[in-house]
Amino acid sequence: MSTLSETRRHFFHDCGVGVGKMALATLLAQVPSRMLDAGESSQPAGSADSLLSHAPHFQPKARAVIHLFMAGAPSQLELFDYKPALAELEGKPLPPSIIGGQRYAFIRPDAAVLGPRFRFNKQGQSGAELSEALPHLAKVVDEIAILRSCHTTQFNHAPAQIFMNTGFSQPGRPSMGSWISYGLGSETQNLPSFVVMSTGSGISGGAACWSSGFLPSVHTGTRFRNSGDPILNLSTPEGITAETQKSTIDLINAMNSRRLQLEGDSEIATRLASYEMAYRLQTSGPELMDLGSESAATLQLYGCDPAKPSFARACLLARRMVERGVRFINIYHEGWDAHSDVAGNVRRQCEATDQATAALLLDLKQRGLLDSTLVVWGGEFGRTPMVEASVSLGRSMGRDHHPQAFTTWMAGGGIKGGLTVGSTDDMGFHVADRPVRVSDLQATILHCLGIDHERLVFRNAGLDFKLTGVEGADVIREIV
Numbered sequence: 130m131s132t133l134s135e136t137r138r139h140f141f142h143d144c145g146v147g148v149g150k151m152a153l154a155t156l157l158a159q160v161p162s163r164m165l166d167a168g169e170s171s172q173p174a175g176s177a178d179s180l181l182s183h184a185p186h187f188q189p190k191a192r193a194v195i196h197l198f199m200a201g202a203p204s205q206l207e208l209f210d211y212k213p214a215l216a217e218l219e220g221k222p223l224p225p226s227i228i229g230g231q232r233y234a235f236i237r238p239d240a241a242v243l244g245p246r247f248r249f250n251k252q253g254q255s256g257a258e259l260s261e262a263l264p265h266l267a268k269v270v271d272e273i274a275i276l277r278s279c280h281t282t283q284f285n286h287a288p289a290q291i292f293m294n295t296g297f298s299q300p301g302r303p304s305m306g307s308w309i310s311y312g313l314g315s316e317t318q319n320l321p322s323f324v325v326m327s328t329g330s331g332i333s334g335g336a337a338c339w340s341s342g343f344l345p346s347v348h349t350g351t352r353f354r355n356s357g358d359p360i361l362n363l364s365t366p367e368g369i370t371a372e373t374q375k376s377t378i379d380l381i382n383a384m385n386s387r388r389l390q391l392e393g394d395s396e397i398a399t400r401l402a403s404y405e406m407a408y409r410l411q412t413s414g415p416e417l418m419d420l421g422s423e424s425a426a427t428l429q430l431y432g433c434d435p436a437k438p439s440f441a442r443a444c445l446l447a448r449r450m451v452e453r454g455v456r457f458i459n460i461y462h463e464g465w466d467a468h469s470d471v472a473g474n475v476r477r478q479c480e481a482t483d484q485a486t487a488a489l490l491l492d493l494k495q496r497g498l499l500d501s502t503l504v505v506w507g508g509e510f511g512r513t514p515m516v517e518a519s520v521s522l523g524r525s526m527g528r529d530h531h532p533q534a535f536t537t538w539m540a541g542g543g544i545k546g547g548l549t550v551g552s553t554d555d556m557g558f559h560v561a562d563r564p565v566r567v568s569d570l571q572a573t574i575l576h577c578l579g580i581d582h583e584r585l586v587f588r589n590a591g592l593d594f595k596l597t598g599v600e601g602a603d604v605i606r607e608i609v
Contacts, residue, residue, distance in 0.1 A: 181314045181315070182313065182314040182315060182316055183312065183313055183314045185312075185313060185578060185579025185580055186579055186580055186581045186584055187579050187581070188579060189543070189577065189578050189579025189580075190500070190501070190503075190542050190543025190577050190579075190609075191501055191502060191503040191541070191542025191543055191577040191578050192316065192456075192501045192502070192578070193451045193455065193456055193457070193458070193501065193502045193503070193542075194306075194309065194456070194457045194458070194502070194503045194504075194505065194542070194574060194577075194578070195444075195447045195451065195458045195460070195489070195502060195503070195504050195505070196305075196306075196457070196458065196459050196460070196505045197444075197460050197462070197482075197486060197489075197504065197505065197506045197507075198290075198293075198294075198459060198460065198461045198462070198507070198508070199462055199465050199478075199482075199506065199507060199508040200286070200290060200329065200332055200333065200334075200461050200462065200463040200464075200465065200508060200509070201286065201329075201333075201463055201464055201465035201466035201467075201508065201509075202286070202289075202465055202466060202508040202509050202510050202511060202512060202530060202531075202535065203465045203475070203478070203507075203508050203511075203512075203535075203536075204465075204467055204471050204474075204475055204511070204512035204528055205277070205511045205512065205534070205535050205536040205557070206245055206511075206512060206514065206528070206557050207245060207246050207247050207260055207262065207471060207472070207475040207512075208247075208259070208260045208262060208263060208475065208479075208536065209258075209259065209260070209275055209277060209536040209538075210277050210534075210536055210553055210557055211245060211249035211258050211260075212244075212245060212514070212553075212555065212556065212557040213245070214555040214556060215242050215243065215244040215245060215514055215556065215557065216244035216245060217244075218242040218244075218556075219241070219242050219243060219244040220241050220242065221241060221242055222239040222240065222241055222242070222515075223239075223242060223514065223515060223556055223558065225238075225239075227554070227556055227558050227559070228558070231533070233284075233513065233529045233530065234284070234285070234529060234530060235468060235517050235519065235522075235524075235529050236513065236515055236516070236517045236518075236529045240513075240515035240516055240517070240518075241515060241516050242514055242515055242516070242556075243471070243514065243515060243516035243526065243528065245260075246471060246472035246475070247260040247261050247262050247472070247475070248260070248261045249261070250267075252267040252270045253267070253270040253271040253547065254271050254547065255270060255271050255546075255547035255548070255549070257270045257271075257273075257275060257547070257549050258549075260475075262475050262476060262479040262483070263479060263483050264483065265483045265484045265486070265487035265488070266483055266486060266487050268487055269487045269490045269491060269540075270547070271546050271547040272490050272494070272499070272540045272541070272546040272547075273490075273506075273538045273539065273540040273544075273546055273547075274538060274539050274540070274544050274545055274546060274547075274548040274549075274550065274607075274608040275536060275538045275548070275549045275550070276536060276537045276538060276539070276550050276551055276565050276570075276605065276608075277534075277536050277549060277550070277551045277552055277553060278534065278550065278551025278552060278553065278560040278561075278562060278563050278564050278565050279507070279511075279534070279535050279536060279537050279551075279560075279565045279566075279567075279570065280532060280533055280534055280535070280560050280564060280565070280566065281293070281509065281510050281532045281535070281566075281567050282298070282532065282567075283298050283509070283510065283532060284510065284530050284531075284532045285530065286333035286334070286466070286509060286530075287333040287334045287335070288334075289334075289509035289510050289530075289532070290332065290333055290334030290338055290509045291334040291337050291338055292509070292567060293507075293509050293567055293570075294306075294334070294337075294338040294339070294459075295337070295338070295340075295342065295596070296567070296568060296571060296595075296596045296597055296598045297598070300335075300337035300340065301337070301340075301342055301343075302340075302342045302343075302594070303340065303341050303342035303343065303344045303348070303587070303594075303596070304337075304338060304339045304340055304341070304342070304350065305457070305571060305574065305596060306323035306325075306339060306348075306350050306456075306457035306459060307323060307339070307340065307341040307342065307344050307348040307349060307350065308344070308348075308575075308585060308596045309323070309456060309457050309575070309578060309580070310322040310323045310347075310348040310456055310457065311341075311344050311345070311348045311587070312575075312578075312580055312585050313456060313578065313579075313580070314456075315454070315456060316454035316455075316456060317453055317454030317455065319453070319454075320417065320450065320453055320454065320455050321350075321351035321455065322348070322455065322456045322457065323339070323348065323349070323350045323351065323455075323456060323457045323458075323459075324350065324351050324353055324450055324455050324457070324458050324459070325338075325339045325350040325351065325352045325353065325458075325459045325461070326352075326353050326443045326446065326447075326458070326459070326460050326461070327352075327460070327461040327462075327463065328438065328439060328440040328442075328443050328460065328461070328462045328463075328481075329461065329462050329463025329464045330463045330464055331463055332461050332463055336352075338459070338461075339352070339459060343587065343589040343590075343594070344587060345396070346396060350457075350459060353418075353446070385397055417446065417449055417450065417453065418446065420433070420435040420442070420445065420446075421435070423435070423445065427445070427492065428445075430488045430491065430492060431444060431445050431484065431485045431488040431489075431492070432484045432485060432488070433445050433485070439481070439485075440460070440462050440481050440482050440485050441484065441485035441488070443460045443462075443485075444460065444485040444486065444488065444489045445485075445488075445489075445492075447460060447489065448489060448492055448493060448496075448498070451493070451498055451502050452496075452498070462478070462481070462482055464477070464478055464481075465478055465508055467512060467527050467528055468517050468522075468524050468527040468528070468529065469517065469522075469523070469524035469525055469526065469527040470525070470526050470527060471512065471526060471527050471528045472526065474527075486506065489504065490504060490540055490541070493541060494541075499540070499541040499542075500541060500542070500543075501541075501542060502541050502542050503539065503540075503541055503542030503543065503544065503574060503577045503578070504539065504540045504541050504542070505537065505538075505539050505570075505574065506537065506538050506539075506540075507535070507536065507537030507538065507570075508535065510530055510531060510532045510535050511530075511531040511532070511533070511534050511535030511536070512528035512529065512530070512531050512535075513528045513529045513530070513531040514528075514531075514556050514557045514558055515528070515529070516528070517529045531558075533558060533559055533560065534553045534557060534558065534559060534560050537565075537570060539573070539574075539608065542577045542578075543576075543577040543609055544577065544608050544609060545607075545608050545609070548607065548608055550563055550565070550605065550607050550608060551563035551564065551565055563607075565605060566602065568597040568598055568600070568601065568602035569602055569603050569604070569605055570605075571596050571597050571602065572597050572602040572603060572604050572605075573604050573605045573608070573609060575596065575597075576604045576609060577609065582595060582596060582597045582602055582604075583595070583597075
């Protein structure tokens with residue numbers, strides 16, 4: 130008998146685990162992680178145990194989240210926050226009393242005002258004011274709660290995107306999807322609990338936006354590509370039979386299982402879970418990505434060509450993921466950074482996203498999934514009331530980064546639709562009423578999932594960490 134056969138027999142028998150079942154046995158053998166209060170030990174026996182489904186703190190409205198992240202920062206002044214006073218002041222500087230000591234990256238504080246580039250109309254029974262650039266969202270506006278008074282402490286793209294996703298402006302902290310995966314576990318064994326897709330030119334914050342940080346790495350977001358294999362290195366290499374692959378994975382898992390017993394390293398448990406998930410994804414991944422079972426009416430609703438990567442295709446895939454038990458789905462649509470030609474930018478990005486966004490809400494609702502799926506739309510900050518123009522940079526009629534005020538909306542999953550919360554001043558510069566912090570958005574998302582943000586804690590380096598940080602956070606009670 131060959132050395133390889135002897136080695137395989139030793140591990141398969143001595144480890145007491147059946148062929149192909151090592152990782153599964155590891156998962157089931159662990160004690161489930163708990164959502165913890167500050168001061169309790171949060172170090173699980175192994176990281177893979179967190180993949181089991183856990184009970185929330187209280188009865189949730191939502192079981193899944195689809196976060197439509199408009200990377201680059203959409204102009205709220207062209208979409209949701211109509212300011213006719215800006216049209217009256219166009220070409221003149223804002224009063225210094227409004228600007229205060231604020232500095233900007235690409236414009237002077239005394240830059241001229243730029244008025245709204247689109248008309249606004251009251252829509253739906255709620256009478257919410259929406260830009261003409263959002264004709265499809267206007268049809269479902271009574272399903273959404275608009276938060277016009279969001280603000281952030283970050284004014285550059287990468288730290289602002291990381292802050293929105295992790296509650297901290299620098300890489301290294303767990304992302305919102307990772308916290309939710311850790312707290313609630315997974316509802317499916319065939320797909321990752323946390324999936325990430327992107328449909329644009331690049332994400333400034335990069336993988337830090339979906340990192341698991343100091344949480345067990347099994348909770349890191351899994352990146353799905355728009356074309357080709359959904360996950361890199363998932364397809365079986367040419368010339369490798371299914372039997373050979375299975376035997377190889379069995380042997381690797383057996384050795385990892387033995388090492389886990391000896392050392393108790395949680396990352397070994399993660400490796401076991403990853404191999405097991407990858408094996409299952411070879412079947413579930415292609416089935417998920419194959420839109421052949423979707424009706425022509427559904428594809429038309431989204432404006433989706435199944436053969437072409439697009440935001441519409443990502444939204445349709447997100448609905449399919451929710452149906453299959455994926456807990457948290459990030460869709461990053463980059464391209465909203467309108468330093469020049471803000472009107473053209475908004476028009477192009479709305480053409481790419483508006484129909485599919487509205488279709489996602491309609492599709493979830495008609496399938497009975499909207500009540501249990503929280504949909505969140507927004508970027509990392511807003512855009513200035515003042516114009517950005519630079520001959521040297523070739524820019525004109527744009528808007529710079531604006532952390533003082535921006536708009537986010539939520540729908541489904543326990544959110545009261547048809548509401549508009551908060552307001553900005555007449556210039557759209559400062560929040561005037563009901564300020565909403567980034568931590569408030571995060572606390573509200575957790576609340577919809579049945580999680581008390583104060584009690585979802587992980588101890589790292591002797592400190593108790595939370596997604597919402599230490600400076601305070603409040604659930605936005607008006608909309609839940």
